[in-house]
Amino acid sequence: MxxxxxxxxxxxxxxxxxxxxxxxxxxxxxxxxxxxxxxxxxxxxxxxxxxxxxxxxxxxxxxxxxxxxxxxxxxxxxxxxxxxxxxxxxxxxxxxxxxxxxxxxxxxxxxxxxxxxxxxxxxxxxxxxxxxxxxxxxxxxxxxxxxxxxxxxxxxxxxxxxxxxxxxxxxxxxxxxxxxxxxxxxxxxxxxxxxxxxxxxxxxxxPPLFFKPTPLDTQHELFSRVGDQLEHCNDLVTWGENSVNLEETLLTRKTRGLNGKKGKSIIQPRENRPAMIISSTSWTADEDFGILLTALELLDKRTSSLSVSEFPNLLVVVTGKGPQKEMYLEKIRQLAFKRIRIATMWLEASDYPLVLGSADLGVCLHTSSSGLDLPMKVLDMFGCGLPVCAIGFKCLDELVKHDKNGLVFDSSKQLSTQLYDLLRGYPTDTSQLNRLRASLKTVEHWxxxxxxxxxxxxxxxxxxx
Incomplete structure (x- = not known):
């Protein structure tokens, strides 16, 4: 004790x-x-x-x-x-x-x-x-x-x-x-x-007050710290030559003064930044992770011949612990995606809201054994201004309003279509994501x-x- x-x-x-x-x-x-x-x-x-x-x-x-x-x-x-x-x-x-x-x-x-x-x-x-x-x-x-x-x-x-x-x-x-x-x-x-x-x-x-959109400079510091958990995803982007003036993460780049001299540093999103999807799962029977895997397989096949300007590469971050995790990790290892990389991350409690606030889209796979409860993880995402694709079940409409603050799906095929429609043209065209984000600016906090x-x-x- x-x-x-x-x-x-x-x-x-x-x-x-x-x-x-x-x-x-x-x-x-x-x-x-x-x-x-x-x-x-x-x-x-x-x-x-x-x-x-x-x-x-x-x-x-x-x-x-x-x-x-x-x-x-x-x-x-x-x-x-x-x-x-x-x-x-x-x-x-x-x-x-x-x-x-x-x-x-x-x-x-x-x-x-x-x-x-x-x-x-x-x-x-x-x-x-x-x-x-x-x-x-x-x-x-x-x-x-x-x-x-x-x-x-x-x-x-x-x-x-x-x-x-x-x-x-x-x-x-x-x-x-x-x-x-x-x-x-x-x-x-x-x-x-x-x-x-x-x-x-x-x-x-x-959501508590510390769930909020993550500023770009904080994103850069965060992904510099946790980058070792994303090394297998590095082929999603093209990396610049080693330089004292340039510091890159998967999502951001920081340029310093000329020849490494002290001066104002500039942090920007990568031009070839992958779209980031996040899903927090308990890896249990009431959260079928296989639905997301199948949707990603369909999406990868659909976009494999498209250019990055037509559809972005995808970084899919998955957090959480649970009894079915090892089973699904083995399935992930067997997949051969061309445009998609999946990272199962371990995060400190203080880093979790920062990662949520850095993402472009959330996916919720929670269904209820009773049909009476709601997934708290969606509230955390909403607090970070993050639109959500959530699997439908009884009483979900108390939280997710379809086509207002997120989208509701009932199959892998439908989720795959939603991901394609929301992320097509990213990062140049984010109009569909912005439309959903607009309704999340006045979220009530805990x-x-x-x-x-x-x-x-x-x-x-x-x-x-």
């Missing part, structure tokens, strides 16, 4: 500052919405304490480390990845170990607690444990519904499996016991109310949305004025 220490003085509940625990049974660093919740709760009052609780793993966004009244409490789970053949045998053992870990963390390690905000999914064993601990400590229990836990479990088992039925029962019964609920879409709000009689407040995902929608919920539960 790892924690960033904080000084705690034991004082009566009525006299002490409020303490909220933001909890996710997963890698805290890969749970951006819960990090943003923690930041917003911490900023409600400098005297309010917030503990961000979850698995150790990726680094959190830099703002979390800088916020003095946020304590990071992380732990390493037992039996994190179960062999598929032993899943039914070991799953109960894993749940029991998680239950004991969580009881210790909430009842002992976290100290006095006034409120626990819990991410769902996962549901088991968190719903039961958090509800019990909140009742024992006199704390409020708030659920943030990102999806339905039982629907994700059904992806690996089946809807009729006994474990799925048990998970569904726990989710329904203990979901009703929460003191307040938040959810990510209006469709989910309606489903929770009509199906399980759970009232929830809709808090749509919004702080104002949270203060308007979620703050009243938490003030009521914490009895704050």
């Amino acid at each position: 790892r924690r960033r220490p904080s000084k705690k003085a034991h004082v009566p509940r009525r006299n002490r500052a409020r303490h909220a625990v933001v909890m996710v049974l997963g890698d805290v660093g890969r749970s951006p919405r819960m990090q943003y919740h923690a930041l917003s709760l911490a900023r409600m009052s400098p005297s309010q304490r917030v503990t961000l609780l979850g698995y150790a793993g990726e680094n959190c966004v830099p703002d979390v480390a800088r916020q003095s009244n946020i304590e990071l409490l992380t732990f390493t789970p037992h039996l994190q990845r179960l062999p598929r053949k032993l899943f039914l045998l070991l799953a109960p053992v894993k749940v029991l170990l998680q239950l004991l870990q969580l009881l210790w963390l909430l009842l002992v390690s976290a100290g006095s607690i006034d409120l626990v905000l819990l991410q769902n999914p996962p549901t088991i064993p968190t719903f039961v444990v958090v509800w019990l601990c909140c009742r024992l400590k006199g704390a409020k229990f708030v659920i943030d519904w990102h999806n339905l836990g039982y629907s994700l479990l059904a992806l690996s088992l089946s809807n009729g499996h006994p474990l799925v039925k048990i998970a569904k029962w726990i989710e329904r019964v203990f979901g009703r016991k929460a003191d307040a609920n938040l959810c990510v879409t209006r469709v989910m709000q309606t489903w929770l109310r009509d199906t399980w009689q759970i009232e929830a407040t809709v808090l749509h995902d919004k 702080p104002e949305n949270w203060n308007r929608v979620a703050a009243p919920v938490f003030k009521k539960q914490l009895r704050l004025r």
Whole structure:
């Protein structure tokens, strides 16, 4: 167990500052919405304490480390990845170990607690444990519904499996016991109310303020740093001769004063700059990466005989971790694209928004196991002024407005056509991209949305004025 220490003085509940625990049974660093919740709760009052609780793993966004009244409490789970053949045998053992870990963390390690905000999914064993601990400590229990836990479990088992039925029962019964609920879409709000009689407040995902278009000088510095991850893509462009006056990346070029003398440096986009597409994926069953690969195969065949002035070379950046990553990396290695290069990049949390803000187009492959949640990655792209091609599913229209801020597709062939139409003539002609970008200039960001929608919920539960 790892924690960033904080000084705690034991004082009566009525006299002490409020303490909220933001909890996710997963890698805290890969749970951006819960990090943003923690930041917003911490900023409600400098005297309010917030503990961000979850698995150790990726680094959190830099703002979390800088916020003095946020304590990071992380732990390493037992039996994190179960062999598929032993899943039914070991799953109960894993749940029991998680239950004991969580009881210790909430009842002992976290100290006095006034409120626990819990991410769902996962549901088991968190719903039961958090509800019990909140009742024992006199704390409020708030659920943030990102999806339905039982629907994700059904992806690996089946809807009729006994474990799925048990998970569904726990989710329904203990979901009703929460003191307040938040959810990510209006469709989910309606489903929770009509199906399980759970009232929830809709808090749509919004990008934080650090998701914004990346200036050209920052792009140059960024791709100079991460260029080693793109070396296999260098044949997308023609490189200049080595010179003390010239510094190039895949996307930018920096010229210095004559003969290397000090003078004003000029940073420009490359004349033969490839168009950059980015897709952030979880490499799971509900994000079929094969759709994008097939679309790129179709696009490469269609454009193989075109000049760079007619259609640009493509740099496709893919970020994320997940169980199917190695399988798809092997498929990528077998492809022989002429005009396209795919780079799977590992990025620091602080670099991810900079890469998004440098791209020309985003692709979202997220579909929902429940049909009730929305992909947060699209909001991040919108915050960076980045139009998106997204695969269609129920409730996506709450986020992506077809032909206004992005395009919706339902097949590889349709995605291939959209990529061709949007990028044809790039970088000289970007009229289609600019048309979609125009609607993204007034995107609402996380702080104002949270203060308007979620703050009243938490003030009521914490009895704050």
